[in-house]
Amino acid sequence: MSDVKSKIRQFLTKYIEHNNFNDDDHLFEKGYVSSLLAMEMVVFVEAEFSIQVGNEDLNLDNFKSVDAIAGLIIKKTDN
Amino acid sequence: MTDSIQARFQSFTQTHVAPLASRHDRLQCIDPELVGQLAAQGYLGAIISEPYKGLGLDMPTFGLLNYELNKSCTAVRSLVTVQNMVGRIIERWGNAEQKDQWLPVLAAGEKIAGFALTEPEYGSDAAGIRTCFTDHGDTFAITGTKKWISFGQMADLFLVFGQAEERLGCLIVEKDTPGLSITPISDILGARGTMLAQLEFDACSVPKENLVTNLGFGLHPVAFTGLDLGRYSIAWGCVGMAAACLEASVTYASERRQFGSCLKDHQLIQALISDMTVDIKAAKLLCEHAGRLAETNDRNAMQEMLCAKYFAAGMVNRVTAKALELHGANGYAPEQGIERFFRDAKIMETIEGSNQMMQIMIAKYGIQHG
Numbered sequence: 001m002s003d004v005k006s007k008i009r010q011f012l013t014k015y016i017e018h019n020n021f022n023d024d025d026h027l028f029e030k031g032y033v034s035s036l037l038a039m040e041m042v043v044f045v046e047a048e049f050s051i052q053v054g055n056e057d058l059n060l061d062n063f064k065s066v067d068a069i070a071g072l073i074i075k076k077t078d079n
Numbered sequence: 080m081t082d083s084i085q086a087r088f089q090s091f092t093q094t095h096v097a098p099l100a101s102r103h104d105r106l107q108c109i110d111p112e113l114v115g116q117l118a119a120q121g122y123l124g125a126i127i128s129e130p131y132k133g134l135g136l137d138m139p140t141f142g143l144l145n146y147e148l149n150k151s152c153t154a155v156r157s158l159v160t161v162q163n164m165v166g167r168i169i170e171r172w173g174n175a176e177q178k179d180q181w182l183p184v185l186a187a188g189e190k191i192a193g194f195a196l197t198e199p200e201y202g203s204d205a206a207g208i209r210t211c212f213t214d215h216g217d218t219f220a221i222t223g224t225k226k227w228i229s230f231g232q233m234a235d236l237f238l239v240f241g242q243a244e245e246r247l248g249c250l251i252v253e254k255d256t257p258g259l260s261i262t263p264i265s266d267i268l269g270a271r272g273t274m275l276a277q278l279e280f281d282a283c284s285v286p287k288e289n290l291v292t293n294l295g296f297g298l299h300p301v302a303f304t305g306l307d308l309g310r311y312s313i314a315w316g317c318v319g320m321a322a323a324c325l326e327a328s329v330t331y332a333s334e335r336r337q338f339g340s341c342l343k344d345h346q347l348i349q350a351l352i353s354d355m356t357v358d359i360k361a362a363k364l365l366c367e368h369a370g371r372l373a374e375t376n377d378r379n380a381m382q383e384m385l386c387a388k389y390f391a392a393g394m395v396n397r398v399t400a401k402a403l404e405l406h407g408a409n410g411y412a413p414e415q416g417i418e419r420f421f422r423d424a425k426i427m428e429t430i431e432g433s434n435q436m437m438q439i440m441i442a443k444y445g446i447q448h449g
């Protein structure tokens with residue numbers, strides 16, 4: 001889990017100039033990332049963790065924070 | 080393998096598409112019989128997977144199809160582009176019912192699709208679109224206007240982008256839905272066969288099950304899935320158009336004589352031909368590279384698509400301008416097709432993201448990824 005989260009943070013820090021955000025911070029509501037990053041997030045999650053994000057996963061709740069993204073990845077890799 | 084498929088694409092386009100290209104431009108519509116022939120070849124479902132009755136072409140091969148089609152006719156390539164963009168979005172992000180209902184009919188060309196994102200006041204700033212989806216329980220009522228929609232005059236269904244209480248999304252809307260009216264847009268500079276239309280939605284009621292994926296987060300991945308493919312397809316189309324202009328230029332320079340020798344023997348003409356050749360090769364390499372990355376779901380594919388589209392759109396404008404120059408007055412006459420490509424080329428710098436939008440996105444990516 002911590003390995004997954006650190007990869008996610010590494011990806012996000014390319015877009016968020018400061019690195020002081022918490023794993024449960026709502027990235028969109030806090031204005032850290034624009035919605036334009038959404039596609040890049042999907043591409044990153046799929047390529048980095050070899051999973052396929054499906055129609056049912058394409059939900060803000062799955063991408064709103066480091067915790068949420070990690071949760072989605074764990075769920076998809078367990079399946 | 081690829082060579083033989085490309086030979087098949089080439090033979091089809093030379094026989095069926097090239098003879099109609101000038102007419103499509105002049106009459107500002109696509110021959111309906113040709114649409115049937117494209118469907119019979121499977122090209123309208125080129126990228127849709129085989130279980131849904133598409134050809135399931137890989138990205139490099141799909142690129143070659145776009146190249147061959149646009150070597151003859153931009154409008155026909157554009158029809159194939161939009162149909163496959165919509166098909167790809169539904170296959171990637173639609174639910175099982177939407178895939179079963181729409182993909183086989185799109186692949187068979189029984190229904191023609193339009194991609195309705197742009198509005199009169201929102202083009203490049205696509206996230207600002209104002210088309211409104213009002214929640215009425217089991218349905219959404221769509222209100223708003225979409226402009227410059229390719230094949231809006233002939234499409235049977237549209238993928239319409241809008242927002243429900245600030246949450247962006249997209250709906251599949253059939254042409255005959257009450258409250259939707261369609262007005263043709265004519266006489267634009269180039270890509271005149273693309274049968275553009277303006278769509279007015281006046282409380283147009285659509286079942287909620289027509290929503291493709293979820294509202295909110297879903298829009299960008301959905302729109303990008305389409306636009307990405309559109310950019311790739313256009314980039315290859317630009318290479319095709321430019322290759323046609325180069326071939327015509329070499330032929331013309333070998334036949335036309337001035338000052339006692341063929342144009343091709345004048346060194347300044349050779350400079351034109353060499354610049355065109357190198358420009359085309361460079362764009363083709365970018366397209367091939369982007370296609371290979373997309374095929375392996377590489378993380379950099381999106382960026383490479385942007386680079387290919389940006390470079391190819393600029394390239395085709397340089398090449399068509401040189402081809403016009405080389406042909407002298409004959410180039411301006413419709414018979415050669417050069418003036419048509421020259422007009423079509425300009426459009427490529429605006430659609431699926433203007434030059435400036437490409438530059439902004441390429442730079443952002445470059446800055447973020449070093």
Ligand SMILES: Cc1cc2nc3c(=O)[nH]c(=O)nc-3n(C[C@H](O)[C@H](O)[C@H](O)COP(=O)(O)OP(=O)(O)OC[C@H]3O[C@@H](n4cnc5c(N)ncnc54)[C@H](O)[C@@H]3O)c2cc1C
Binds near residue numbers: 228273433
């Ligand atoms: C032949 C044709 C077919 C089309 N088909 C479709 C279709 O099928 N579906 C669809 O939805 N749309 C379609 N379009 C619309 C097309 O996608 C838009 O024209 C395009 O996105 C640009 O938007 P705009 O024309 O509103 O220009 P604007 O966004 O108003 O831009 C005008 C100029 O300003 C520049 N600009 C804008 N913002 C910035 C900025 N931040 N920084 C620097 N420069 C900027 C642009 O690059 C451009 O040069 C089509 C258009 C044409 C011409």
